[in-house]
Amino acid sequence: MSRQEPLVWIVENVGSGPGSRETLVCAQLLGSDPRLARLDEDRLGPYSPGVFAKALGALIASGSRERKSRSTVVLLPHTYQVAEFAPRLALLLGAAYIPSISGVHRDGEGGLRFRRSILQARLEAEVRPRARTIVATVQSGAFSSDETPAPPRQVVEVCLPADMEPRPEREILGREAASAGGVDLAGAERIVTAGRGVGGADQVSVAADLAAALDAELGASRPVVDNGWLPREHQVGSSGHLVAPKLYVALGVSGSIQHLMGMSGSRVIVAVNTDPEAPIFSLAHYGIVGDLHDVAPALTGLLNERAGR
DSSP states (O other), X not given: OOSSOOEEEEEEEGGGOSOOHHHHHHHHHTTSOOEEEEEOHHHHOSOXXXXXXXXXXXXXXXXXXXXXXXXXXXXXXXXXXXXXXXXHHHHXXXXXEEEEEEEEEEOTTSOEEEEEEETTTTEEEEEOOOSXXXXXXXXXXXXXXXXXXXXXXXXXXXXXXXTOOOXXXXXXXXXXXXXXTTOOOTTOSEEEEEOGGGOSGGGTHHHHHHHHHTTOEEEEOHHHHHTTSSOGGGBBSTTSBOOOOSEEEEESOOOOHHHHHHHTTOSEEEEEESOTTOGGGGTOSEEEESOHHHHHHHHHHHHHHHTTO
């Protein structure tokens, strides 16, 4: 692969909100001036993976022809919708497809190497694609930066090519917004998560009180949700919300692989658990071996006292 900086495209789906911060940070690491491609249903029609892939593919291909000497990297946030149409996009472009990346760097030969978790985060793979075009989805929480990345200067609205008709391969019968009950874990700067160690539904308040004192969102591990102690919209992990807050406090969370996958990008992780061998401590920046029912109320009282409450 050429040592010349690649042509980088960042893809944003207008209907699903702005492109992720992680995607912008990843683009900066590639050392280029990226272009932003905006997918909008007002222009493309109702979401259809085939239509989105073909329209985006036509735009990317035309941009690549402008600079034949450079490789092309297409970055998309790793969402359920993107995971549906990104492989089609890669196929249309003859590109290498690398899902859910968590790191990128340039090797000694000038080639790009991407890092991603495999086998449910038990291992990390380093991939060096041979293709000149690469389509990669960026894992939420994988890339962090103290500064807010500058938005791309070049913004392009993705439109249907003149010779293409929108022919969705399926019919959308309707849409219904999923109620999150006011929970915004993905955008939270601080999260306090209740694990199985809280003891029961009547004990979750110990985590909720600390969350309130920190002005944080209340999260939950999968056992807490499975036992019905908190609704599913609070769940953190690979089967719930993938989060990357500035502060993540885990109360009574043992730290299953699935849970660690969902919060490993947090800037500062504080764990409280009675088991000194709990896996959560391998990731925590600060660990407290003790009873959360002693530690959490003490922290809550201190925070409330300092806030004059």
